[in-house]
Amino acid sequence: MAFLTGAFRVAAASSSARAALFSRGAPLAMQARSYSDETESFEEFNERFVKFFDGVEDQFEAQRGLNNAFAQDLVPSPEVIESALRAARRVNDFSLAVRIFEGLKYKVETDTQFKAYLEALSSVREELGVPLKEELYSS
Structure with missing residues (x-):
């Protein structure tokens, strides 16, 4: 053949x-x-993804970065989520910004954890004008 x-x-x-x-x-x-047997600490993970999202210049990069961040066996820190939200709004991808919270909701183990993330990110959500999916369809 x-x-x-x-x-x-x-x-x-x-x-x-x-x-x-x-x-x-x-x-x-x-x-x-x-792959090497090296593992990165949670702090190194956060630093790597914050740096990545700070340098994002297009929608594809932002989506790829979120897929990689959420594919890990941990929940990204609020700093990573904030950086990802700012990147999504910088590349003018409103739907991605809303979906970040949707992905976060499925990634955390309990509703209490999700509420803690919402509380920690409330000022950023307000500043960037990012509603939750549930808020979009509540009317």
């Missing part, structure tokens, strides 16, 4: 050919990624 390229060639190859292709001698683009 010479006409197949990349991943399609791997799927069509026999199991021994696939093993040879993904061995250490395979080209870098075909090797599986290996």
